[in-house]
Amino acid sequence: MNKYIQKFINNIILLHTLLVFIMLVFFDCILSYQRYLDLQKTRENLAKRVIENIELSIKTTGIYQSKPQDIFYLIIDNKNKVMSSNVSINKDLIEKIIQSKEKKFQFAGLAFRKISFEDATLGHIQIIAAYSLNEIYKNIAYFFGIALVISLFIVALYHRISYVLSQKWSTPLLSLYKTTEEFLDTVAHEVLTPLAYISLISEDERIKHSIDRIKNILNGILEIKKFDVTKQEGKSEINIKILIDTILQELNFALNLKDIRLKLNIEDAKITTYQNIFYILLRNLIDNAIKYNIEGGILLIESNLGDKHLYLKVENNYQQSDTDINSQALHFGKGLGLYLVYKTLNILNGDIEITTTKNTFRATVKLPFYFS
Structure with missing residues (x-):
């Protein structure tokens, strides 16, 4: 970040x-x-x-x-x-x-x-x-040319001074960010233990699902915190289709709860990357697409390998008419799920583009990939 x-x-x-x-x-x-x-x-x-x-x-x-x-x-x-x-x-x-x-x-x-x-x-x-x-x-052209050269010098000097000052201005922001990460780390450790106990004694599937979702987010925070991006030995071979199928099975309860239909167009391909980090990215993208979907909606997941990049699209496509759409806000979450998405993208050197309309939520991810 x-x-x-x-x-x-x-x-x-x-x-x-x-x-x-x-x-x-x-x-x-x-x-x-x-x-x-x-x-x-x-x-x-x-x-x-x-x-x-x-x-x-x-x-x-x-x-x-x-x-x-x-x-x-x-x-x-x-x-x-x-x-x-x-x-x-x-x-x-x-x-x-x-x-x-x-x-x-x-x-x-x-x-x-x-x-x-x-x-x-x-x-x-x-x-x-x-x-x-x-x-x-001709006289005016010479005058304007000299004035323009002076302006360029002033702009270059202004840019340099601004850059030097920005290093000082950015210190409070970076300090605040570091404090936030330490807080999240502490919360994750303190909350996981009682959540695990509640999950064991509860028989309500909704409660279990909610706890699993919170545990997944907290585990993601801990995984990212201990990840050392300078170490390359953490990379392993991943089958994209199998990984997405695994995530969908884990989120099967949420899919059934909203009666969401799946549309999958996933290449049966293997890439080499950081498996845990890649899993956190996919899990939170799909989780958000389900969370902000409506009952009877459609979840579309596509993957494509090309141009030395992996392109992933996660979209919940509403097919109802405008009059059937409820007033639920259709936007990408601003909570810990989004925090994890951006953290994983930072590690994987990826980019994300999020677009929303009245009927559609779409997240498109672009990641560099390595052949195994």
Whole structure:
């Protein structure tokens, strides 16, 4: 179970790290967009000053003498001919400028700003200034790239600090878990003796069945407690079909009590694993499927060997209509049975998937297996 606690903490750290990264990228986008607006506004102001300077120069001297840098400009006379320009202008661009009735527009990767005025000598004059949007986009891309690299560094640092702190935070959880295991160990030893005595003197089959179920859970706790996962000599050959038949015989009273029908699709195959641990896993899965079944229900058990794994499915399938289903909660137990299932899966390096609907309980187990 320790690995489940650590896995939970690691998932929390990963989620926090992801949220921090998303937040930083979000702020990067906002800052980059704000920088784009500032650069565009700066270039627009420069283009506006160029136009005002040209207009003033033409009105006062009849010519434009100064040479503004990094802003493209041109002057068009009343015959739509270029009077002056600081770049080579193609015909398509001139036609677009002349045809556009807007004072500000974008075309061919450029942002244009123009004015028109009447000069007593020169007649109708148009002055156009433009700047490259591509240069602004490139500037923003560099800015965003640098900000992203800084964000990645911050995220990596945050993840490392969170991981180091998590080792300290996980100590109380692991301590609580250890205390819980010690408590279960003590309870198992103290309860088994009086249960055995009650089972001997009682003649009620229901009581005997309940006691057998409790004894099985407690024995499972003790078996897991003394199991040393580092020792490999505990593995033995198991016939899956025979083991499941044995468990069903042990639970025959519970099956008959609820009139549960069996549907078995079990491969007659042998695997090598820890027999006692594998038995505890199967016994508690089947026991839960019976416990949360209804009278007249169906218990389906399937096994399949493939892809170097053993797949087991334990399902109680209700065939009644929705109106016939009672209000009993259809869910996987949260008691010691589930505790044993997860403990055995931890030892066997297995995974489990539990799904429930209104009519069905299903547990699918995936275990690595070894040929004998």
